[in-house]
């Protein structure tokens with residue numbers, strides 16, 4: 001068993017933040033041998049229960065749950081920061097040519113550690129990741145994550161039409177490949193598979209139907225895709241699927257809305273779409289830096305809360321501009337404030353943080369497993385230095401409440417705040 005004494009941030013079941021200025025986090029093997037949180041709370045209340053356990057004292061540090069990134073593209077690691085005239089030109093000019101390189105397993109293997117290092121440096125301990133359309137890209141990323149003991153969910157992109165040579169896959173083979181990858185990787189150690197139609201316009205009806213059949217056959221596998229990001233894309237989806245009530249309803253028609261289905265963006269929704277997400281148990285991966293960068297629009301947090309649409313935060317690198325959850329939380333705050341196209345709201349610092357940790361875990365159907373530091377959770381956590389920069393040190397010295405402390409970190413923080421990430425009870429290297 002390992003014990004840490006530091007400030008401790010975690011979340012109650014209702015999403016409110018719990019904070020112990022002087023806390024204890026105890027980590028040890030659970031019944032299955034996996035390293036889990038055994039106890040978490042105030043030092044004064046808990047320390048006497050563990051007299052023989054050596055304690056690592058981390059003065060001035062905060063222990064916090066590892067962040068979960070609900071939507072990120074492994075093969076776009078090097079596409080980040082590429083300028084273009086919106087989503088569809090950006091895909092054609094930068095993204096598809098780059099993703100084509102991932103047909104080569106050796107190339108994919110060379111990028112996988114860069115991608116995982118960058119996530120961990122920024123405090124992301126679980127990504128829900130798109131790979132490219134090539135099975136080799138999935139094998140490379142899964143193997144790299146497995147070697148580090150990381151909890152990762154990823155899948156091979158399906159895109160059998162309206163995609164250039166090099167990334168376009170073949171309908172029947174793409175479904176065979178997907179099922180083989182599910183059998184090879186899903187449930188191995190801490191890995192999970194996600195059936196991954198790129199977006200409805202890039203998939204034939206036969207491919208979407210096949211994806212839905214696999215989603216029904218493997219009920220605990222995840223589903224990930226994009227929806228309602230950009231008005232040109234929505235127009236295109238409506239032309240291709242004129243019988244569907246909305247772009248989102250296309251996915252429903254193929255059995256692709258259910259628990260463990262995570263859809264990036266969900267910007268241009270009406271209340272019927274939001275209710276459809278809620279009633280099926282699907283969740284939105286809100287990707288604010290990407291939406292601002294590509295000029296796609298503003299996620300309606302008020303609408304999501306009013307209807308009860310499950311949602312959490314995501315980087316969407318390479319459309320997103322940062323791997324840092326701090327940058328994503330700040331951008332989410334700004335998107336929430338925007339009040340010209342939808343109601344403006346002020347998301348609380350604790351709510352922003354929850355959406356990137358325990359709330360994101362709930363969106364994945366993994367509440368109580370990751371994204372929190374309650375007893376029983378897997379031991380993925382961060383050691384944060386709230387005084388990592390001179391300005392932060394000044395700012396947090398004057399923080400009069402937990403909200404003020406968390407908001408200082410959200411606005412001024414980046415990878416420098418993340419002193420160490422722990423993965424399954426072991427320090428990430």
Ligand SMILES: [Zn+2]
Pocket residue numbers: 071073226264316319
């Ligand atoms: Zn995306």
